Amino acid sequence: MKHLLSIEDLTADQIHGLLELTDHMAEISSRPIPKVPALRGKNVVSLFFEDSTRTRTSFDTAAKRLSADTMNFSVSSSSVNKGESLRDTIETISAMGVDAFVVRHKSSGAPLQITQWTNASIVNAGDGWHQHPTQALLDCYTIRTALNRRDGFDGLRIAIVGDIKHSRVARSDVQAFAALGADVTLVAPPTLLPPALVNGNSPDWPVTVSHDLDSLLPDLDVLYLLRVQRERMDEALLPSLHEYSALYGLTAERAARLAPHALVMHPGPMNRGVEMVVDPGELPGSVILNQVTNGVAVRMAVLFSLLGSGNDLKETA
Amino acid sequence: MSRLVITGGTLLDQYGERAADVAIAAGRIVEVGAGLQPAADDTVLAADGCVVSPGFVDLHVHLREPGKEEAETIETGSRAAALGGFTAVVAMPNTDPAQDSVAVVQFVRAQGVRAGLCEVLPSGCITVGRAGEMLAPYGELAAAGVHLFTDDGNGVQDPQLMRRALEYAKPLGIVLAQHCEVASLTKGAVMHEGSCCSRLGLPGWPALAEELMLFRDIELVRLTGVPMHFLHLSTARSVQLVRQAKAEGLAVTAEATPHHFTLTDEQLSGYDPVFKVNPPLRTRADIDGIKAGLADGTLDAIATDHAPHAPHTKEAPLDQAPPGMLGLETALALAITELDMPLAEIVAALSWKPAAIAGVGDRHGRPIAVGEPANLAVFDPGAEWTVVPARLASKSRNTPYAGRTLQGKVRHTVFNGNVVVRDGAATR
Known part of the structure; x- marks a missing residue:
């Protein structure tokens, strides 16, 4: 594997392989000194054209636990603000000697485009509405661990609720969950669905579409809530956040109708009082902080798969 | 007065197709017919296998x-x-x-x-x-x-x-x-x-x-x-x-x-x-x-x-x-x-x-006939060629057809009686 750009590029076996590798990384992370020399001498550059402190910190922590050198490059402090093109930025930093770029960009497809201007590996840390593959992997790892589903998600019922249309998390999760065998339902008002799903199901999307969260709740194994952005009202996609909460928000009443084993997940940052009306700390099924913890281990696995060799890990793990 | 003579092509215009040569002088078509004999000081554009169209x-x-x-x-x-x-x-x-x-x-x-x-x-x-x-x-x-x-x-x-x-x-x-x-x-x-x-x-x-x-x-x-x-x-x-x-x-x-x-x-x-x-x-x-x-x-x-x-x-x-x-x-x-x-x-x-x-039907897209303005394309409809962006005359390179092999190539273009493209190359 040279790059990680999209879940679409991975087979189910590759996803399983990365999740197994994540088990090793989680074990390393649990040690008193959570650091191994596996990527010593490798230079990992975070290139964030869009702010995301949590994702950047997660990747940074992952790289440091593997002893890679890390460098941060953010738009606000860079030549991009001086009008430098994406190509020139990539070629310039590549010339310093880079093994992997971790790229966050507000434009869908930018990480793929970047691959033509550098020999370094590219990890997509979120591009536009398109993909956020490490989020999908950490979500899979979280479900796999919490529900003890090491062999796959066959028969698992997962609902993803919220702004699917603008969500790279939804696009990645749908592909990853479906690849592992889950039955995925997308729950949203039609205005927050991608055009292909506005009129119902599409052969391109291995999902069922629903507009009725309440009827699904008792049968779910995983309830995955997405962040709903306040600016969506300006585009006439929603009447009000209040109405969104009333129809699609996780209230205490709705939480009480979930099965006892059901997980509640959210990629963060949460909009309290909008999609998350209940205090997640009081939900027994909430694994939202586990997602954050697992994010580091999954990103260690991804960086190691791209930059390391199997021998290094065996020697050090 | 020297002429430009397009020889050996098939004429194609709103009146149909016919094999004929075309002679041009002072920006206009002066003669159309089979087997035109170019004079010594005439310029000849070979159009064998080609279509001559407006x-x-x-x-x-x-x-x-x-x-x-x-x-x-x-x-x-x-x-x-x-x-x-x-x-x-x-x-x-x-x-x-x-x-x-x-x-x-x-x-x-x-x-x-x-x-x-x-x-x-x-x-x-x-x-x-x-x-x-x-x-x-x-x-x-x-x-x-x-x-x-x-x-x-x-x-x-x-x-x-x-x-x-x-x-x-x-x-x-x-x-x-x-x-x-x-x-x-x-x-x-x-x-x-x-x-x-x-x-x-x-x-x-x-x-x-x-x-x-x-x-x-x-x-x-x-x-x-x-x-x-x-x-x-x-x-x-x-x-x-x-x-x-x-x-x-x-x-x-x-x-x-x-x-x-x-x-x-x-x-x-x-x-x-x-x-x-x-x-x-x-x-x-x-x-x-x-x-x-x-x-x-x-x-x-x-x-x-x-x-x-x-x-x-x-x-x-x-x-x-x-x-x-x-x-x-x-x-x-x-x-x-x-x-x-x-x-x-x-x-x-x-x-x-x-x-x-x-609104230029008086001077472009005219029938190929004596007295008409000489604005003509001469192309080989069967010629195959591959699109290479760097070989295009445009200052930019943004063709979506790079590497595609296409059929049909312009050999000559005559504008106002002047040869502006000869044998697939611009003359000026």
């Missing part, structure tokens, strides 16, 4: 001068046109400054004359600065020779303003040409709205945005009786709307681009901005609709929407890159390669039909 007329090119000379100049765009067999091109008005004043259109025309490779016909704006707010001075611009008016790149959003534009234009004998796009439906749009954009996570440009404005304008033609031309139609439903309007006898004409009958939105899967264009590449069903529209004459003309962009601007993320692709040098070959139409109908859609819409 020169092509492109209703839709962006020459970028004035304003974006790094992407194209009137000279480099004219050279690309000549190499594509075009003897006249209509230059779109989205220059900087826009072509909304006599001074700017005269500059564009003069630069075309200076280049001397084809006739550059400046279009005028429908509204000042293409801003959609105030009428451009059609009377002055028409007096300066402008025939086709458009805000291309923008549709005229306000129906009241569009109605007034048509009414005001009525006595002037000009044609208003619409870029059909309801802007509120395409905010931020990058590609066709459908399954592909849903998967790629890109904002969609719905077919409806084109069809709604087209429908509105067809009704305005019905109301005002003033003719309209519709630019770069891209959907099957648009073709159907025009077909219906023509059946009702309304004075509408329409064009389609080669990329809209050859490429689909699937091309965007690799996020390569070379495939970003406005209106966007659509679906297989739309391609079929466009082809059917060209075949039955609903679509009058093949126009390229030649839109050069400097390489660095196309090395941006897809949502930031400008829309548009090169077209002049590949149009004929794409039509021959991809359209299931008799060659005579392809030439009609490239030559005399657009010439009439552009």
